[in-house]
Amino acid sequence: MGVSKTSSYTEIQIETANRLKALGHPARIAIVQFLLNQKECICNDIVNELPLAQPTISQHLKELKNAGIIQGTIEGKAICYCINPKVIKDLVSFFNSILSNFHPEDQCC
Amino acid sequence: MGVSKTSSYTEIQIETANRLKALGHPARIAIVQFLLNQKECICNDIVNELPLAQPTISQHLKELKNAGIIQGTIEGKAICYCINPKVIKDLVSFFNSILSNFHPEDQCC
DNA sequence: TTTATATATTGCAATATTACGATATATTAT
DNA sequence: ATAATATATCGTAATATTGCAATATATAAA
Numbered sequence: 001m002g003v004s005k006t007s008s009y010t011e012i013q014i015e016t017a018n019r020l021k022a023l024g025h026p027a028r029i030a031i032v033q034f035l036l037n038q039k040e041c042i043c044n045d046i047v048n049e050l051p052l053a054q055p056t057i058s059q060h061l062k063e064l065k066n067a068g069i070i071q072g073t074i075e076g077k078a079i080c081y082c083i084n085p086k087v088i089k090d091l092v093s094f095f096n097s098i099l100s101n102f103h104p105e106d107q108c109c
Numbered sequence: 110m111g112v113s114k115t116s117s118y119t120e121i122q123i124e125t126a127n128r129l130k131a132l133g134h135p136a137r138i139a140i141v142q143f144l145l146n147q148k149e150c151i152c153n154d155i156v157n158e159l160p161l162a163q164p165t166i167s168q169h170l171k172e173l174k175n176a177g178i179i180q181g182t183i184e185g186k187a188i189c190y191c192i193n194p195k196v197i198k199d200l201v202s203f204f205n206s207i208l209s210n211f212h213p214e215d216q217c218c
Numbered sequence: 219t220t221t222a223t224a225t226a227t228t229g230c231a232a233t234a235t236t237a238c239g240a241t242a243t244a245t246t247a248t
Numbered sequence: 249a250t251a252a253t254a255t256a257t258c259g260t261a262a263t264a265t266t267g268c269a270a271t272a273t274a275t276a277a278a
Contacts, residue, residue, distance in 0.1 A: 024130025
């Protein structure tokens with residue numbers, strides 16, 4: 001006892017958690033994958049592809065956008081969404097640093 | 110019109126989303142990082158480290174365990190939790206496949 | 219200007235998550 | 249057997265997420 005629990009979370013922990021949370025839904029995983037398989041990444045194509053109503057897709061896109069994972073630009077009356085690769089690269093770095101800290105000989109299970 | 114939205118989610122999309130969701134909370138990020146920085150990965154040490162009550166930590170550990178990210182073994186009256194590196198490696202593979210599908214020349218924004 | 223198309227926002231119901239006090243369980247120490 | 253320690257579970261309140269119908273906005277087409 002006597003140990004004070006003063007530690008809160010670091011900015012990096014919070015930002016990483018926000019990004020992973022944004023990707024932590026099958027519809028949003030599917031959206032990201034769909035965007036990458038299309039040359040034209042138009043919002044309406046996602047609505048036609050996924051089994052969700054248009055407002056729900058719009059909501060998921062907003063969450064991905066808020067987390068910085070995608071960005072959108074207006075293309076006439078449509079909106080084109082694209083991946084931000086830097087965020088994905090940051091996540092890969094995060095997991096790789098986890099793996100580099102992993103020492104099997106220290107594991108008790 | 111005429112396009113039926115028959116597609117649901119694949120098993121991989123669902124599993125990946127579950128794992129990312131499990132990591133999508135700063136406390137669970139902190140837990141994973143803490144486990145990797147300790148040789149002895151004892152649950153009670155996490156309780157002393159993080160600014161959360163013991164039942165809350167227990168609940169977060171359960172979610173990480175359900176997602177397969179950690180596993181625990183009984184060590185006397187304590188429980189030792191460890192990372193499952195395969196799950197992290199799977200996530201790195203997932204993000205790398207996203208990056209390999211990313212073609213800047215196809216992006217509209 | 220009217221109509222059609224594409225997307226966003228609002229409002230709302232159902233469900234899930236988060237956090238914790240109280241309590242249960244299980245092991246160890248006395 | 250009793251007490252102490254470590255962890256899990258239960259119950260519950262507060263909040264967040266998910267999904268959608270209805271509606272608003274904005275651009276393009278007629």
